Amino acid sequence: MRGLVKRFGPKTAVDDLSFEVSAGEVLGFLGPNGAGKSTTMKMICGFLAPTAGTAVICGHDVLEEPIAAKRALGYLPEGAPAYPDMTTVGFLDFIAGVRGYDGAERRERVVEAMAKTRLEEVTHQPIETLSKGFKRRVGLAQALLHDPPVLILDEPTDGLDPNQKFEVRKLIKAMAADKAIVISTHILEEVDAVCSRAMIIARGRLLADDTPEGLRSLAASRNLDDVFRQVTTGEVTSNA
Numbered sequence: 001m002r003g004l005v006k007r008f009g010p011k012t013a014v015d016d017l018s019f020e021v022s023a024g025e026v027l028g029f030l031g032p033n034g035a036g037k038s039t040t041m042k043m044i045c046g047f048l049a050p051t052a053g054t055a056v057i058c059g060h061d062v063l064e065e066p067i068a069a070k071r072a073l074g075y076l077p078e079g080a081p082a083y084p085d086m087t088t089v090g091f092l093d094f095i096a097g098v099r100g101y102d103g104a105e106r107r108e109r110v111v112e113a114m115a116k117t118r119l120e121e122v123t124h125q126p127i128e129t130l131s132k133g134f135k136r137r138v139g140l141a142q143a144l145l146h147d148p149p150v151l152i153l154d155e156p157t158d159g160l161d162p163n164q165k166f167e168v169r170k171l172i173k174a175m176a177a178d179k180a181i182v183i184s185t186h187i188l189e190e191v192d193a194v195c196s197r198a199m200i201i202a203r204g205r206l207l208a209d210d211t212p213e214g215l216r217s218l219a220a221s222r223n224l225d226d227v228f229r230q231v232t233t234g235e236v237t238s239n240a
């Protein structure tokens, strides 16, 4: 990401963010509500035009070569939106078609994505009738259907029960070896569970960028909640 800026009228949601993520890294994107996490992810994915700066995905500038950049990435948007009247398999088949697959390969991609995200039991169920956790898994399935080298996942475990959280984290870790993965989360335990690195942003600015262990050392208590509070509010927790 090179100098990403997003302004909405007088409000600066993202204020000159630059960073790199390499294959093999799972970067946790942390910050309070309204910090600019989703806006940054939308710009990385070419969903929202930056006011300034750009994102380069596997050598493709998302503004200059949007199709090549989008081919290299999978994106789970905030809230995992999908077409509610489609069935799980119908939606994933539609996505496979959009991604350019045809014939047997198209069917294989759908079956594989459903297996990875454990969607088989809701194959023919309309998405609007799925529980929140299953909807999120449909969102994940469409993001990884084309096995992209880059995954941008906006709160991938939001709304999942503890067992589903465990499964999704396991899946992210299993994919991490050869992909660059960015996840946003409010759940700090997720940083320990899956991230090799974490960034804390607030008011659109980068405040910390380190390994989970490095971040812990910022608070005397070594507790990530305390680190988050200290970095984003400047307040040191008294019982630290």
Ligand SMILES: Nc1ncnc2c1ncn2[C@@H]1O[C@H](COP(=O)(O)OP(=O)(O)OP(=O)(O)O)[C@@H](O)[C@H]1O
Pocket (backbone or CB within 6 Å): 008, 011, 013, 031, 032, 033, 034, 035, 036, 037, 038, 039, 040
């Ligand atoms: N389309 C828009 N128009 C105006 N302001 C917007 C728009 N989208 C986002 N914002 C504002 O930009 C800021 C950053 O929002 P963003 O959704 O990126 O934060 P976030 O870190 O993802 O928050 P959360 O953790 O609550 O999801 C917020 O103040 C938000 O109100």
